Amino acid sequence: MNHGLLLKNLVLFSRLLRIVGLDVGPGQVIDLAAALEHVNIGRRDDFYFAARALFCHRRADLALFDLAFKLFWQSHRLAPLLMPVEPISALRPKRVRFPNASFREIPFDETAEEIKRAPQTERMILDVQQTYSAVEVLRQKDFEAYSWEEVQAAKQMLAQMTWRVGTRATRRKIPVRHGTHLDLRRVVRRNLKYGGEFLQLAWKQSKRKPRTLVVLCDISGSMERYTRMILHFVHTLSNGLEHVETFLFGTRLTRITRQLSRKDIDDAVGEVTKAVQDWGGGTRIGESIKEFNYRWLRRVARAGAVVLIISDGWDRGEVAILSREMERLQKSCFRLIWLNPLLGAPDYQPLTQGLRAALPYVDDFLPVHNLASLESLGRVLSRVEEARPARRGNFKFPKLGLSKAKDPES
Amino acid sequence: MLQSIDDVIRALEQHQYISDRGLATTIFLGLKLNKPLFLEGEAGVGKTQVAKTLAAILDARLIRLQCYEGLDVNTAVYEWNYSQQMLHIRLMEATGVGREEARREIFSPQFLLKRPLLQAIEDNLPRAPVLLIDEIDRSDEEFEAYLLELLSDWQITIPEIGTLKAAHAPVTVVTSNRTREIHDALKRRCLYHWIDFPNFEKEYRIVLTKVPDAPDRLAQQIVRFVQELRRMELYKMPGVAETLDWSAALVALDQQDLSENVVNETLGALLKYQDDVTKVQGAVARELVERVRKS
Known part of the structure; x- marks a missing residue:
């Protein structure tokens, strides 16, 4: 052999x-x-x-x-x-070559029969491309333009996404092969056999854990077109990650972490609908975030949590409250990310009063209008590691559409 | 000696702890059923003090374990004294002791450093100690899981020595500020009690007991003021501990009555967030002082 x-x-x-x-x-x-x-x-x-x-x-x-x-x-x-x-x-080593899209092994002495089969392979490749482009269209399509079938397809695609939030070093140490701290207990034990000469060292280092993710999601009237898909998205998040806390807000704040823990998406959404009383109403972002800060922040956002706010920033509340509470929230979490479905439109500018008050305290301002934007969010989340973004209140507006507005020549 | 709930209330009062019937019942049951107490509540409502007072009442040793993130077996239960072990190995090497014998010797109790949990179940204690596991919400899930085993069986296994079992299960008090939810499995093994902020009468008695120098009228005004503050929307409510600090501060300043100026100057003893201080200072304080002095 x-x-x-x-x-x-x-x-x-x-x-x-x-x-x-x-x-x-x-x-x-x-x-x-x-x-x-x-x-x-x-x-x-x-x-x-x-x-x-x-x-x-x-x-x-x-x-x-x-x-x-x-x-x-x-x-x-x-x-x-x-x-x-x-x-x-x-198995024996032999020279092989492969056609582009197939893993099939084709020996040199390719027979006529196999050449006959070739068109079939091509057709298969074509099919793959077709589904690929269908998927691509769905990825780029705005959530609000989805048909029922597309929602179902998108649900499946969401379910297949894997999520990872950046980790933080905990204070707990675990034994490792090469690490940063000496594990004295194992050193003594291991070197007993050398009569107390310390010939072999043993190491430990900080255990890493994924950060807690807190999601605050706007369900007011102006967000209605996106609420359904975003709920699906939040459900996959809380089922795919270890520590996720989820809240919905319109005029008041509702915690739906427990409801979302149901595995089946439709069950979960049903439970959520029962729990929430202010669907599609007005928005008071400032008051909702204040309520979160006062009642929940210290309980759910411990030890460097990542906070996601999903909202279009249409606010009917007091602007001063919003900006004060955003500041408090940013100071208490490791990273504050604002997702705005409207940011997907090429000519969108975050000019609403609420957004202008909130944005100086936001670390990342990202779109959330299609599947592709969720994927890029996934990349941001997984890259949240040790380095905290510099926070000097000099929020830079994202390039999407805004540079155009600022630059009259283009 | 503690034969009824009233006995417990009386005993607590004798040791300057003003309780209510709910808490006393929980303590009484905890002692009778030998179950740990799980006390939850805002900071500064006297959770830790329950354990201290219990130790005084039972005339038992108080063993305290302050929790923090990453708390592990080495700091909570036991650790080997490595430097001593290393020295001893060298010594034995010089005198030519066999390897197996050396191994036995350096893993003997002589080199064992006993941390709080091991101390609590040691069997050479004359009577069950009071074990205070303070602020469990600061520890991580791993430590919580470890506690599960300890709290149900009261035994600890040290691989090199064997299993140690408590002769008398310690009277255990677990406290939590609820900065995170503690797992149900742990709570299930305990008697749960939520300590709320006290009402006026209770807090007034607490102030009189703990700050005996405070004039009656001042004490009343202080407590009324604090009770009013708790009705406001504050980021951090003042606890009983803050009330006592403030009372002591006002007594130290020789005050007979609350006045707006002194309140403004000493608010730092009550409120610990700048936002809260600015909210209360000035107009609100003036109005509260007036209302409190009138009643």
């Missing part, structure tokens, strides 16, 4: 896992190689679960592992290993 190629790939794969942060050593690679003797490597699932069982040690590893697995084992060069064609023993 020639395991050379497979073993080499396993080592490369383990290296990739180490780079993305999993604690994987040569020991586990050897274990996996041994395990594959008992597993039908032709079945992708079996291989996946075997590798996952050996390489992942905590739940947080799983998402990283999945990503790395997809990336590594689906890249063309390595595909033959996972093709359900040959048992591992029949």
